[in-house]
Amino acid sequence: MFKPLKREEISQISLTGVRSIVMLGLLIASPHSLEEIRQALLEINAIEETSSLDILRIDLNTLKAMGCNISRPTAKNNYKYELIEHPFSLKITEEDIKHFKKVYNRIKAEANIKTLIEYDELINKIANHIQDNKIKEMFIGISALKRLNLAFIKELAVDCKNENTLVITYKKPSSAKAYQKEVIAQELVFQNDQVFLHCYDKSVYKPIVLNAKRILNVLSRSFKGCAPNAKTTNIKFMLKNFNIDSLSKEEFIVEQTENGYIVEGHYYNEFLAIQRILSFGPKCTVLKPNDFREKIIEKLKEMRAIYGN
Numbered sequence: 087m088f089k090p091l092k093r094e095e096i097s098q099i100s101l102t103g104v105r106s107i108v109m110l111g112l113l114i115a116s117p118h119s120l121e122e123i124r125q126a127l128l129e130i131n132a133i134e135e136t137s138s139l140d141i142l143r144i145d146l147n148t149l150k151a152m153g154c155n156i157s158r159p160t161a162k163n164n165y166k167y168e169l170i171e172h173p174f175s176l177k178i179t180e181e182d183i184k185h186f187k188k189v190y191n192r193i194k195a196e197a198n199i200k201t202l203i204e205y206d207e208l209i210n211k212i213a214n215h216i217q218d219n220k221i222k223e224m225f226i227g228i229s230a231l232k233r234l235n236l237a238f239i240k241e242l243a244v245d246c247k248n249e250n251t252l253v254i255t256y257k258k259p260s261s262a263k264a265y266q267k268e269v270i271a272q273e274l275v276f277q278n279d280q281v282f283l284h285c286y287d288k289s290v291y292k293p294i295v296l297n298a299k300r301i302l303n304v305l306s307r308s309f310k311g312c313a314p315n316a317k318t319t320n321i322k323f324m325l326k327n328f329n330i331d332s333l334s335k336e337e338f339i340v341e342q343t344e345n346g347y348i349v350e351g352h353y354y355n356e357f358l359a360i361q362r363i364l365s366f367g368p369k370c371t372v373l374k375p376n377d378f379r380e381k382i383i384e385k386l387k388e389m390r391a392i393y394g395n
Contacts, residue, residue, distance in 0.1 A: 282298060
């Protein structure tokens with residue numbers, strides 16, 4: 087954490103100040119015993135092998151005089167000093183968090199997985215310096231990835247970059263049991279506050295979308311070549327009374343008419359195309375292809391039968 091001091095620099099600095107800063111950094115990270123603190127100081131040449139432990143106790147009292155609340159070592163805390171509170175912690179209020187969340191949500195709307203991971207790491211680093219546990223949890227809660235295993239998401243991101251073939255265990259919400267599936271990872275997508283894996287299903291020879299949180303584990307990883315160039319599901323439709331700034335990167339305007347905009351969308355697969363078209367509600371009219379138009383009509387009939395008028 088700290089670079090070793092050079093012998094020629096020691097006479098030019100306050101070793102008491104150095105030891106105090108190092109101690110504070112160690113205790114902020116986690117509770118430490120006096121011997122663990124001593125070893126850390128020895129590694130950076132801040133004390134000598136012959137230095138007394140009393141010097142460290144004096145330095146701890148210096149931190150206490152500066153406003154640090156440090157618990158005494160007991161059997162309950164494994165004989166370690168624990169930093170309860172210090173004057174250098176971040177003072178963030180609930181009102182501050184509301185503003186942070188508002189800004190984050192604007193960023194989140196256009197962010198990719200890589201950006202969201204970076205923000206999640208930043209949020210957690212900042213949270214480590216918030217003493218109030220309630221405020222800390224609220225601040226961590228800003229992140230869209232807070233309920234996900236970040237290490238696992240990073241692994242999936244690498245799998246997508248390399249187009250690895252994965253044998254996974256996956257559990258559908260409608261299924262009581264999990265099952266194995268072999269897929270080629272292609273892209274991680276953040277949508278509707280969830281992370282989805284776009285992948286090529288080798289059993290049915292077509293692209294599918296899996297909710298990342300429903301991937302229970304990865305049984306094996308290998309590189310067996312890239313997935314076939316699957317055709318996108320291309321839909322042409324008309325939008326009325328719609329803010330065109332809300333179009334996604336898969337959609338582009340073909341023509342502007344008196345009645346609205348004719349848009350063409352190139353979607354990863356049919357499932358996502360259906361979801362997107364339905365999200366437009368009555369503002370959207372599917373023009374072609376005809377078979378997709380019929381599927382939307384059937385889907386609307388099913389929804390009407392379930393939810394009523």
